[in-house]
Amino acid sequence: xxxxxxxxxxxxxxxxxxxxxxxxxxxxxxxxxxxxxxxxxxxxxxxxxxxxxxxxxxxxxxxxxxxxxxxxxxxxxxxxxxxxxxxxxxxxxxxxxxxxxxxxxxxxxxxxxxxxxxxxxxxxxxxxxxxxxxxxxxxxxxxxxxxxxxxxxxxxxxxxxxxxxxxxxxxxxxxxxxxxxxxxxxxxxxxxxxxxxxxxxxxxxxxxxxxxxxxxxxxxxxxxxxxxxxxxxxxxxxxxxxxxxxxxxxxxxxxxxxxxxxxxxxxxxxxxxxxxxxxxxxxxxxxxxxxxxxxxxxxxxxxxxxxxxxxxx
Amino acid sequence: xxxxxxxxxxxxxxxxxxxxxxxxxxxxxxxxxxxxxxxxxxxxxxxxxxxxxxxxxxxxxxxxxxxxxxxxxxxxxxxxxxxxxxxxxxxxxxxxxxxxxxxxxxxxxxxxxxxxxxxxxxxxxxxxxxxxxxxxxxxxxxxxxxxxxxxxxxxxxxxxxxxxxxxxxxxxxxxxxxxxxxxxxxxxxxxxxxxxxxxxxxxxxxxxxxxxxxxxxxxxxxxxxxxxxxxxxxxxxxxxxxxxxxxxxxxxxxxxxxxxxxxxxxxxxxxxxxxxxxxxxxxxxxxxxxxxxxxxxxxxxxxxxxxxxxxxx
Numbered sequence: 001x002x003x004x005x006x007x008x009x010x011x012x013x014x015x016x017x018x019x020x021x022x023x024x025x026x027x028x029x030x031x032x033x034x035x036x037x038x039x040x041x042x043x044x045x046x047x048x049x050x051x052x053x054x055x056x057x058x059x060x061x062x063x064x065x066x067x068x069x070x071x072x073x074x075x076x077x078x079x080x081x082x083x084x085x086x087x088x089x090x091x092x093x094x095x096x097x098x099x100x101x102x103x104x105x106x107x108x109x110x111x112x113x114x115x116x117x118x119x120x121x122x123x124x125x126x127x128x129x130x131x132x133x134x135x136x137x138x139x140x141x142x143x144x145x146x147x148x149x150x151x152x153x154x155x156x157x158x159x160x161x162x163x164x165x166x167x168x169x170x171x172x173x174x175x176x177x178x179x180x181x182x183x184x185x186x187x188x189x190x191x192x193x194x195x196x197x198x199x200x201x202x203x204x205x206x207x208x209x210x211x212x213x214x215x216x217x218x219x220x221x222x223x224x225x226x227x228x229x230x231x232x233x234x235x236x237x238x239x240x241x242x243x244x245x246x247x248x249x250x251x252x253x254x255x256x257x258x259x260x261x262x263x264x265x266x267x268x269x270x271x272x273x274x275x276x277x278x279x280x281x282x283x284x285x286x287x288x289x290x291x292x293x294x295x296x297x298x299x300x301x302x303x304x305x306x307x308x309x310x311x312x313x
Numbered sequence: 314x315x316x317x318x319x320x321x322x323x324x325x326x327x328x329x330x331x332x333x334x335x336x337x338x339x340x341x342x343x344x345x346x347x348x349x350x351x352x353x354x355x356x357x358x359x360x361x362x363x364x365x366x367x368x369x370x371x372x373x374x375x376x377x378x379x380x381x382x383x384x385x386x387x388x389x390x391x392x393x394x395x396x397x398x399x400x401x402x403x404x405x406x407x408x409x410x411x412x413x414x415x416x417x418x419x420x421x422x423x424x425x426x427x428x429x430x431x432x433x434x435x436x437x438x439x440x441x442x443x444x445x446x447x448x449x450x451x452x453x454x455x456x457x458x459x460x461x462x463x464x465x466x467x468x469x470x471x472x473x474x475x476x477x478x479x480x481x482x483x484x485x486x487x488x489x490x491x492x493x494x495x496x497x498x499x500x501x502x503x504x505x506x507x508x509x510x511x512x513x514x515x516x517x518x519x520x521x522x523x524x525x526x527x528x529x530x531x532x533x534x535x536x537x538x539x540x541x542x543x544x545x546x547x548x549x550x551x552x553x554x555x556x557x558x559x560x561x562x563x564x565x566x567x568x569x570x571x572x573x574x575x576x577x578x579x580x581x582x583x584x585x586x587x588x589x590x591x592x593x594x595x596x597x598x599x600x601x602x603x604x605x606x607x608x609x610x611x612x613x614x615x616x617x618x619x620x621x622x623x624x625x626x
Contacts, residue, residue, distance in 0.1 A: 061374070104542045105497050133607050156612040184418050184522040194607055207545075209497040209523055209616045213601045216608040229417045229549040232520075236542040288526045294446050294507055295529040299469040301614065303522050 029289035032281050036308045039277035044269040045165065046312065047071055052259030052268065053089055053222065055110075057099070057230055058252040068227035069259075069268070070187050070205075071309075073220060074164050076138060077180050080131030081189050081219045084200035086258060091125050093201065094256035099234060103242025105208030108231040109190055110253060111201050124201055133197045136216050137177040146170060146178065148273035149282040151302045156212070157181075160302035162273035165309075166223075167302045169215065180220035183210050183303035187222040207232045210303040225268060225309045267312040281308065342602035345594050349621045352590035357582040358478065359625065360384055365572030365581065366402055366535065368423075370412070370543055371565040381540035382572075382581070383500050383518075384622075386533060387477050389451060390493050393444030394502050394532045397513035399571060404438050406514065407569035412547060416555025418521030421544040422503055423566060424514050437514055446510045449529050450490040459483060459491070461586035462595040464615045469525070470494075473615035475586035478622075479536075480615045482528065493533035496523050496616035500535040520545045523616040538581060538622045580625035594621065 030038070051074070057066040072082050088094060094111070101109035114120035146161035146168055157169035158176060171177045182188065186206045191198030198219060205224050224231065234251060237244040244250050259265050271278050285305045287296035343351070364387070370379035385395050401407060407424070414422035427433035459474035459481055470482035471489060484490045495501065499519045504511030511532060518537050537544065547564060550557040557563050572578050584591050598618045600609035 104545055136607070156610045193604055208521075210614070212612075212614060212617055213598070213606070213610050215610065217601070217606050232417055233415075233546050233548055235546055285526070288530070291506055293526070293530050294449070297469045297526050297528065299525075301523070301525060304525055 028291060030284065031288070031290035032284040034290070035277065035281045035284055036271060039271055039275065039281075039308075043272050043275040043277045044310070044312070045272050047225075047268040047270060047309075049259030049262070049265055049267075052225075052262075052265070053085065053256060054259055054262045054265065055094070055227075055256045056254040058254055060230075066227065066230040068230055069225050070222045071225045071268070071270075072222045073166060073180055076143060077168075077178075078135065078189075078219045078221050080129045080135055081198070081200040081221050084128045084131075085203075085221060087125050087127055088201055089256050089258045090261075092255065092257075093122070093125065094253050097122070097253045098250035099231070099253065100237075100250055101204075101241065101243045102207075102234045102236050104236045106206070106211065106242065107204040108207050108234060109202065109204040109242075111190065111203060113247065113250060115202060124199060128199050128201075130199075131197050131219070133195060135197070136219060137171075137179040139175050139177055140170075141175060143178045149279050151282065151286075151300060151305060156215075162278075162307070165270035165273050165307045167305070167307070169302070177216075179216050181210070181302055182206055182212065182214050182220060183223070183306070184208070185224040185228050185306075186220055187224060188214065189219040189221055191218060205231050210301070269310055269312050271308040273307060278307075281305075341604060343597065344601070344603035345597040347603070348590065348594045348597055349584060352584055352588070352594075352621075356585050356588040356590045357623070357625070358585050360538075360581040360583060360622075362572030362575070362578055362580075365538075365575075365578070366398065366569060367572055367575045367578065368407070368540075368569045369567045371567055373543075379540065379543040381543055382538050383535045384538045384581070384583075385535045386479065386493055389456060390481075390491075391448065391502075391532045391534050393442045393448055394511065394513040394534050397441045397444075398516075398534060400438050400440055401514055402569050402571045403574075405568065405570075406435070406438065407566050410435070410566045411563035412544070412566065413550075413563055414517075414554065414556045415520075415547045415549050417549045419519070419524065419555065420517040421520050421547060422515065422517040424503065424516060426560065426563060428515060437512060441512050441514075443512075444510050444532070446508060448510070449532060450484075450492040452488050452490055453483075454488060456491045462592050462618075464595065464599075464613060464618060469528075475591075475620070478583035478586050478620045480618070480620070482615070490529075492529050494523070494615055495519055495525065495527050495533060496536075496619070497521070498537040498541050498619075499533055500537060501527065502532040502534055504531060518544050523614070582623055582625050584621040586620060591620075594618075 051072045053070040055068040097112050099110040100113050112122040146163050148162035151160045158172045160169045167181050168178050169181050184206055188204055189198035189200050190202035190204050239245045282305045286300035364385045366383040368381040410425050412423040413426050425435040459476050461475035464473045471485045473482045480494050481491050482494050497519055501517055502511035502513050503515035503517050552558045595618045599613035
């Protein structure tokens with residue numbers, strides 16, 4: 001909302017005095033945030049530390065630590081790449097690599113800055129799988145049933161729903177394909193030209209409007225659940241496609257680990273997308289009835305229903 | 314695209330040697346960028362300097378100038394607020410104000426940091442109009458016919474098209490409403506709770522996924538056409554809704570002027586949304602057929618067809 005804190009305070013006071021002076025007013029419809037805040041503990045699902053990727057960037061100029069926490073996409077989608085990413089993290093492969101590209105309104109990309117230079121490129125672990133572009137989607141037979149509210153995406157998918165906390169689109173036909181969609185904060189696998197599908201060593205995060213054209217054309221493998229601002233606020237690159245021109249402009253990556261290798265990591269939880277709380281939240285995202293809003297939209301894009309994620313209270 | 318420049322080079326070489334060895338290959342479908350690059354000069358429309366708002370932020374830490382150029386929304390939409398913004402710029406009202414709020418994935422907001430403090434608030438020019446929330450939309454009778462390709466928005470609007478270079482949504486019914494939509498880089502008028510509709514002194518720019526819920530709930534008045542990175546890469550605020558907690562965290566605004574008051578401003582142009590070039594561009598945005606893409610999406614959101622804008626060559 002675009003009000004200031006002071007304004008919300010004013011609202012609260014007005015509502016209170018009104019309640020004293022008048023018969024009880026009709027209840028104020030809750031905001032999506034209020035609905036999430038009222039969700040029972042049973043609606044929150046813990047994220048296994050082994051399904052987190054923790055990336056420590058070099059500290060900011062003011063010395064602030066810059067830790068980015070990424071949740072990996074659950075089975076069955078993109079698991080060839082997700083498996084490679086687990087191997088790369090376990091091998092400490094990203095330690096000493098860098099963020100090499102920041103294209104405004106599009107993506108932040110990281111990996112080996114010398115990947116294109118055979119002489120200097122960092123060798124990949126031999127055990128990495130080579131995954132085909134056919135694996136960008138799964139047909140219904142190979143994929144679980146989706147859950148939660150059906151979102152009218154309306155762009156290309158017959159429907160967009162959720163699976164274990166993730167937005168998933170489903171195509172048309174008798175055996176429709178399903179695929180994870182790109183939203184703000186989505187992490188995907190950078191690749192070269194087809195048929196290359198990428199190994200998982202080169203990753204990007206979306207920092208702009210949902211790039212729907214990338215769905216089914218590149219592997220979605222995760223999403224940033226904490227520290228997004230350390231990626232989205234980086235200086236934009238002035239080279240082609242936002243690549244930095246000078247090595248000194250890159251942001252060094254100190255280390256990347258799976259969450260179960262990071263001592264003292266807090267427990268993260270997502271709001272079950274099969275829960276009644278989530279259904280109420282999604283409805284409120286599509287139809288804002290809280291006091292700031294004059295006209296509920298009557299619909300919402302799948303990316304405008306971000307799955308609530310929190311540290312376990 | 315998520316390939317590296319070196320990779321596109323490899324592609325070009327391969328294509329060339331193939332052409333020598335084989336009968337001529339079918340033409341490679343152009344990318345949206347290539348379609349825009351091939352548009353004839355007649356398809357580009359100059360933006361009047363008087364329709365630009367030029368905001369100079371304090372220089373960056375490294376001394377870099379930070380100039381943000383905003384194009385104001387043309388008539389007939391939101392003109393009450395746009396008129397106020399012209400008066401505020403002419404009165405140099407924003408000089409010495411600041412960017413006060415940066416909420417990741419949502420908005421950057423600027424104006425008088427003391428607006429809520431009656432004792433310290435900067436007085437507004439008395440000639441500002443008070444505009445009603447009813448002015449967020451126009452009914453078809455009061456609005457011109459839309460132009461350009463029809464975009465399947467599919468979220469709430471019967472259709473989304475364009476008018477003189479701007480994305481406009483149109484509702485259902487016999488006398489449908491039309492309204493400008495929020496996209497990445499859209500500039501709107503911050504406001505307090507209804508019935509307040511804002512004066513135009515408090516502005517925001519979208520730095521995340523298109524906040525469709527704001528359409529018809531807040532006034533769209535422009536879009537950032539240059540210097541977006543100076544807003545989108547600012548440190549995120551740690552206070553409520555991304556407001557900065559400390560005054561020192563704010564980014565000072567040195568001055569805001571209408572473009573016709575800025576000597577030496579380059580001529581900006583937009584690609585006519587009524588042109589055949591734009592129709593080809595929009596089709597290519599919805600159906601990427603250039604070599605990087607495996608599966609054209611078959612559709613596109615209105616915000617994923619950003620109207621091409623350039624400096625006059």
